[in-house]
Amino acid sequence: MKKHVSRIYMAIVFFFLYSPIAIMAIFSFNASKSRTVWTGFTLDWYAKLFHNETIINSLGVTIIVAVIASVISTILGTAAAIGIFNMKKKTRGMVMYFTYLPLLNPEIVTGVSLMLLFVFAGMEMSFVTLTLAHISFCVPYVILNVLPKLRQMDMSLCEAAMDLGCSQRGVFGKVVLPEIMPGVLTGFLMSITYSIDDFVISYFTHGANSQNLSVTIYSMTRKKVNPEINALSTIIFLVVLTVLLVMNITDSRRQKKLREGVAAA
Amino acid sequence: MKKTVCLLIVLMLLLTAFGVYLYKWKSPAPPDEETEEGEEIELSYSDSVDWDKFRDQGISINVYNWGEYISVNEGGDEFDTNEEFEKLTGINVNYSTFATNEELYAKLKGGGTKYDLIIPSDYMISRMINEGMLEKLDLSEIPNVKYMDKSIDSSYDPTGEYSVPYMWGVVGIIYNTTLVDEEDDLATWDILWDTKYAGSILMFSSPRDAFGIAEKKLGYSYNTEDPDELAAAAQLLKEQKPLVQAYVADEVFDKMGGGEAALAVYYAGDAITMIDDNPDLDFIVPREGTNIYTDAMCIPKGAPNKEAAEMYINFMCETKVALANCGYTNYSTPHTEAFRYLDEDTQNSYSYPDEETRAKGEVYTALSDQASKQLEEHWTDIMSSGNSNPVTVIIFIVACIAAIVFINVYKRNKKKRIELEEVELR
DSSP states (O other), rough: OOHHHHHHHHHHHHHHHHHHHHHHHHHBBBSSOOOOOOOOOOOOOHHHOOOOOOOOHHHHHHHHHHHHEEEEHHHHHHHHHHHHSSSOOOHHHHHHHHHHHHHHHHHHHHHHHHHHHHHTOOOSHHHHHHHHHHHHHHHHHHHHHHHHHHHHHHHHHHHHHTTTTTOHHHHHIIIHHHHHHHHHHHHHHHHHHHHOOOHHHHHHHOOOOOOOHHHHHTTOOOOOOOOOOOOOOOHHHHHHHHHHHHHHHHHHHHHHHHHHHHOOO | HHHHHHHHHHOOOOOOOHHHHHHHHHOOOOOOOOOOSSSSSOOOOOOSOOOGGGSSSSEEEEEEEEOOOOOOSSSSSSHHHHHHHHHHHHHHHEEEEOOOSHHHHHHHOOOSSOEEEEEBBHHHHHHHHHOOOOOOOOOOGGGGGGGBBBSSSOOTTTTTTSSSEEEEEEEEEETTTTTTTTSSOSSSSSGOOOGGTTTTTTSSSHHHHHHHHHHHTTTTTTTOHHHHHHHHHHHHHHGGGEEEEEESTHHHHHHTTOOOOOOEEEEEEHHHHHHHTTTTTEEEETEEEEEEEEEEEEEEEOOTTTHHHHHHHHHHHHHHHHHHHHHOOOOOOOOOHHHSSSOOOTTTTTTOOOOOHHOOOOOOOOOHHHHHHHHHHHHHHHHTTTTTOOOHHHHHHHHHHHHHHHHHHHHHHHHHHHHHHHHHOO
């Protein structure tokens, strides 16, 4: 009985989580532009999607900005995390406070203030300002992911390496970096996600030839959001799903191998 | 392990981005579809201006238009406006889109972006003219302006020096024939106040449009600034609120398409789109008069490439281009030549109302700051009326504070208890 209840509960949770996506995917195959009436099956929207230059261009902008911004913010964030970790307690607290601030700050405030800053600095809104804005909100995520890894790290490892004649640079490359790598990677992935996701900040900082996907979709709302967007979102969802599946499968295989190895030994 | 996944993701993203740019290089060959419609109209570009004037100078113009408001080629043999312009003139088009007039205004006021061509609506154009945000057009560079229908009210730009119309249309009532009583008189705004249709009326979510309907019902002008008239309209909207199912923008497509509401107010061009989806729907323009809106092309002050932008306007006013764009959007074209090429059904459709409707129609002009502020205040009042009374809000806030205090006290007590236990243990 208890088992049934918990199963039903889980089903309900998954239903609420995934039914919007399912509906979106279903209506990407709908013959008419309607989002409520099913009129027949078609793959037209998928074909049209790849020919719609406005959508494809903004997809390109979104992806390129995401990659550049997350690479740069990963480098900056990792360096910053190591610096913060080695600070005295008081300064560390203060700097951490400033790191949290952009995360807690409403996005709209960040967006408007970045826009004002760029205007004040005489910069024209463009690809560059968009990327800079994205870097600025990605860096804190990297710092927050790397810092715990640094805390977990055994400091005596570094000391041992130095005792054995490793240079300071060597310690960083051979001991510190491999230890904090999982944190760095998580930070990187989160940066990509948040960058692709962002609307509010991009809205204020995009230029005439650097409109990203979220802003383009928003601008369609006066007439009607094109079903091509359903098609695009479905593709993105499937790509993410495949990556997750591949990750899980290889992960479980590796663990199995490890266990077998242990058993054999 | 995670590393490989990361690499995979980055690789995939880069590949996609690369693909996107590769795609831009090789434009797809149009598929050889036979022309189904027997009389395919072959139109060529006029030689009204020297299209090659800016070729090979590396000029690009920034065009800022409404989303989904221009003909694009989506794999068939449709007309791709921007691509054709680039081919014809060698000028590169950076095309971006906005959703509301206010958004466009904010983007221009905020600075930081230089646009060469914008397409605002009537009242925004008159506001921008008043604030000196628009450049005067050199009409000798835009000879195609001669095709524009002079009978469409253009009081938003009285001298006609600042804008060239792109599309126009009327507001009316869209109704579901299966859900309304045929006996009822639908050609009046009063129907939106009929208690019979309580819960199945959709109203505009933008204050200016919603007020406009109430003002017309009362027989006022759309552009009234009289505080009493505004208050009367607000009172009327408040009375209507219990009958309204929802205040909508583009949700109207789904709600009417799915038969969820009987009556809605929206634009004629979009009504045609909806009727295509749901043949039960029909459209009517109330006899009290309605809003005639125009979206027109303007050049903002400080545009880097004014002459190239004027060439773009002239291009948009080519018969072939105007025809393609009005075909794509379903809105009404102000281009008299293009109108002649439309098939008869379209010419007689709701998009092109008769003289009488047009004569009774009225365009929006900019309201004074005071009047817009009053309108906004009334609107906020209408929207918040009946929903939440201050008592519930206060109770809610008090409950929140109580919860926070309780949690903090609980935590502190727990901490104390643990400390005490530790002391006892020692």
